[in-house]
Amino acid sequence: MPIKNNAERWGSVSIGLHWLTFLLIVGLGTVGLIMTDLPTSPFKIQVYTLHKSFGLTVFALSLLRVFWRLLTGVPKPEPNSPRWQNSLATVTHGALNALLLAIPLSGWLFNSAAGFPLKWFGLFALPKLSGFNPGLKAFARDMHETLFYVLAALVLIHAAAALYHHYRLRDRVLARMLPMMTLLLVLPGVSSAADWTMQPGSTLGFSASYQGEVFQGRFGKFTPQIRFDPAKLADSRFEVRIALASASTNNQERDELLVGEDFFASAKLPEARYSASKFRALGGHRFAADGTLSLRGVNKPVTLTFTWTPGAKPVLAGEATLKRLDFGVGSGDWTDTGLIPNEVKVTTRLVLAPAS
Numbered sequence: 001m002p003i004k005n006n007a008e009r010w011g012s013v014s015i016g017l018h019w020l021t022f023l024l025i026v027g028l029g030t031v032g033l034i035m036t037d038l039p040t041s042p043f044k045i046q047v048y049t050l051h052k053s054f055g056l057t058v059f060a061l062s063l064l065r066v067f068w069r070l071l072t073g074v075p076k077p078e079p080n081s082p083r084w085q086n087s088l089a090t091v092t093h094g095a096l097n098a099l100l101l102a103i104p105l106s107g108w109l110f111n112s113a114a115g116f117p118l119k120w121f122g123l124f125a126l127p128k129l130s131g132f133n134p135g136l137k138a139f140a141r142d143m144h145e146t147l148f149y150v151l152a153a154l155v156l157i158h159a160a161a162a163l164y165h166h167y168r169l170r171d172r173v174l175a176r177m178l179p180m181m182t183l184l185l186v187l188p189g190v191s192s193a194a195d196w197t198m199q200p201g202s203t204l205g206f207s208a209s210y211q212g213e214v215f216q217g218r219f220g221k222f223t224p225q226i227r228f229d230p231a232k233l234a235d236s237r238f239e240v241r242i243a244l245a246s247a248s249t250n251n252q253e254r255d256e257l258l259v260g261e262d263f264f265a266s267a268k269l270p271e272a273r274y275s276a277s278k279f280r281a282l283g284g285h286r287f288a289a290d291g292t293l294s295l296r297g298v299n300k301p302v303t304l305t306f307t308w309t310p311g312a313k314p315v316l317a318g319e320a321t322l323k324r325l326d327f328g329v330g331s332g333d334w335t336d337t338g339l340i341p342n343e344v345k346v347t348t349r350l351v352l353a354p355a356s
């Protein structure tokens with residue numbers, strides 16, 4: 001994993017600081033709310049002292065995180081996500097960062113105005129932000145408490161949004177803020193990639209040429225079983241069954257020839273099958289599936305390169321080039337590649353929805 005943030009994901013520094021901050025805030029908030037009710041005792045003072053030191057740690061880590069963010073940038077928004085969503089995320093992240101600085105500062109101010117000393121884990125003293133000032137003390141205390149509740153509310157919305165992205169939109173927003181191992185170990189349902197069903201508007205086509213004239217064809221009937229998650233390529237699978245007799249090129253004579261003995265021979269083996277379980281990330285939202293095409297009883301490797309556009313209805317748009325003669329498509333006189341070139345381009349556009 002990269003140290004720095006890049007256009008695709010958060011780097012290890014931002015990820016580490018994010019989750020460390022998360023743990024510290026949960027701890028500080030819980031202890032903060034409990035400690036004020038403790039009976040006055042040396043133990044209470046000890047808890048307060050620790051609260052302050054850990055609180056100052058969050059302040060320092062937040063400064064570092066914001067500095068790192070300014071230095072190395074933030075990942076690009078997911079493609080297809082509406083602009084209002086991106087703006088809302090930017091505003092929320094900005095507000096969270098501001099609160100992560102303002103809350104410890106208000107605690108520090110409260111401590112200064114109350115006239116208490118402040119030492120970070122007993123190691124070094126911090127300067128006072130003000131002299132003794134009961135009015136300021138009360139104000140800073142109220143701010144400390146109120147801002148904490150604002151943070152708690154924002155964090156709930158923020159975490160809900162992250163989970164919504166992950167489980168409903170099934171995009172990479174949460175995955176890119178998680179260390180790789182967490183994806184496999186911690187989150188339930190994350191270890192297996194998502195299953196998708198095909199929606200209307202999906203197509204599977206091919207283009208070839210005859211005597212130099214290009215023609216397009218499409219399969220009216222095909223059944224893709226798609227299990228895919230950009231963050232879990234090892235667990236992803238494609239299994240597509242194609243009814244060869246459903247091929248059409250808008251030319252009845254040619255279509256009859258195509259499904260007949262010399263070409264697809266659909267009477268003998270009615271289906272072609274494409275299976276892939278090896279996937280490669282090509283950068284951005286581009287991927288390659290190294291799979292096998294079974295056609296006319298011949299199995300040969302075929303690589304499908306595709307773009308995965310996440311969203312509520314992700315779109316898989318891909319293409320593959322295959323050599324028809326490898327599969328015996330076009331026998332007899334039709335083997336002449338001057339008449340019909342050997343290379344045939346297959347294109348697909350699958351509109352998908354989560355399989356329930």
Ligand code: HEM
Pocket residue numbers: 025028029030032033036048051052053054055056058059100103104105106107108109110111118141144145148
């Ligand atoms: C992000 C860091 C921090 C968080 C999330 C946090 C959270 C809280 C919470 C939830 C309370 C209870 C509020 C109440 O019921 O009055 C509290 C109390 C308190 N916090 Fe923090 N705090 C943080 C940092 C600090 C720092 C840096 C200091 C001082 C340097 C500090 C000093 C105090 C004190 C003195 C109280 C007790 C107020 C009282 O006695 O009424 N806190 N904090």
Ligand code: HEM
Pocket residue numbers: 014018021022023025026065066069075089093094096097100155158159160162163173174175176177
């Ligand atoms: C105390 C709790 C939390 C705080 C204060 C917090 C704060 C933040 C901040 C400030 C960012 C922007 C990144 C940056 O500026 O470095 C961020 C990003 C993110 N947080 Fe949190 N977070 C908290 C808890 C959570 C939880 C519980 C989840 C998941 C369930 C989560 C998921 C994410 C994700 C996925 C991003 C990246 C969003 C993107 O790439 O657009 N956060 N968080």
